[in-house]
Amino acid sequence: MDFSLSDEQQAYVDSARAFAQAEMAPHAARWDAESIFPVDVLRLAGEMGFMGMYTPESAGGLGMSRLDASLIVEELARGCTTTAAFLTIHNMATSMIGKYANPEIIEQWCPELVMGAKLASYCLTEPSAGSDAASLRSSAVRDGDHYVVNGAKVFISGAGSTDVLVAMLRTGDAGAKGVSAFLIPADAEGISYGKKEEK
Numbered sequence: 536m537d538f539s540l541s542d543e544q545q546a547y548v549d550s551a552r553a554f555a556q557a558e559m560a561p562h563a564a565r566w567d568a569e570s571i572f573p574v575d576v577l578r579l580a581g582e583m584g585f586m587g588m589y590t591p592e593s594a595g596g597l598g599m600s601r602l603d604a605s606l607i608v609e610e611l612a613r614g615c616t617t618t619a620a621f622l623t624i625h626n627m628a629t630s631m632i633g634k635y636a637n638p639e640i641i642e643q644w645c646p647e648l649v650m651g652a653k654l655a656s657y658c659l660t661e662p663s664a665g666s667d668a669a670s671l672r673s674s675a676v677r678d679g680d681h682y683v684v685n686g687a688k689v690f691i692s693g694a695g696s697t698d699v700l701v702a703m704l705r706t707g708d709a710g711a712k713g714v715s716a717f718l719i720p721a722d723a724e725g726i727s728y729g730k731k732e733e734k
């Protein structure tokens with residue numbers, strides 16, 4: 536079996552490596568020590584196409600395979616592991632919006648998300664539901680033309696600095712099938728953010 540990279544994959548790797556060495560590695564230790572979330576560098580990553588890697592092309596992303604995206608992330612993580620970790624989460628949340636949201640929502644959010652001009656958090660983990668995600672308790676209950684959301688999440692990367700939250704909430708019975716994904720603007724009324732975790 537041939538495991539060598541194609542010319543296109545090698546080009547992705549080269550550009551990600553150059554970006555990581557120039558924009559991330561020189562600052563990584565300080566960002567960690569001083570709890571800096573480098574929004575400006577994430578915007579530059581967006582200009583490189585790294586913020587919408589496997590978001591569908593129909594939503595403005597690059598429509599890459601997960602393997603190709605992994606090759607890029609591997610290089611970015613050599614520059615700054617924590618920033619690369621957030622970048623993967625932003626990519627995951629943005630691809631979910633690009634794949635599953637209705638057209639108006641895609642049009643509203645995806646152009647800026649894939650450019651890194653806006654940032655997304657993925658909100659699954661709860662204080663009593665980490666590995667056992669299907670036992671999450673935060674809920675969304677329909678009330679006329681809107682939902683009332685109650686609950687708490689933990690370990691949400693970027694929370695407090697991001698613009699939109701893709702939140703897993705219980706809308707049905709116990710277990711995985713009772714969970715739905717919601718897109719919530721990060722500044723929606725009633726949301727509060729707790730302490731920052733140490734990096």
Ligand SMILES: Cc1cc2nc3c(=O)[nH]c(=O)nc-3n(C[C@H](O)[C@H](O)[C@H](O)COP(=O)(O)OP(=O)(O)OC[C@H]3O[C@@H](n4cnc5c(N)ncnc54)[C@H](O)[C@@H]3O)c2cc1C
Pocket residue numbers: 624656657658659660662664665666667689690691692693
């Ligand atoms: C840096 C960082 C960033 C994160 N970012 C996000 C984010 O953006 N969004 C988000 O939703 N979450 C995020 N998380 C949370 C992450 O997904 C959870 O930490 C993870 O799911 C584990 O949950 P937990 O920490 O509650 O550990 P627990 O589920 O309490 O597990 C603790 C230990 O028990 C083991 N264990 C658990 N269940 C079993 C079992 N049934 N059998 C055997 N062993 C078991 C686990 O392997 C682990 O070693 C982040 C976490 C970190 C550390």
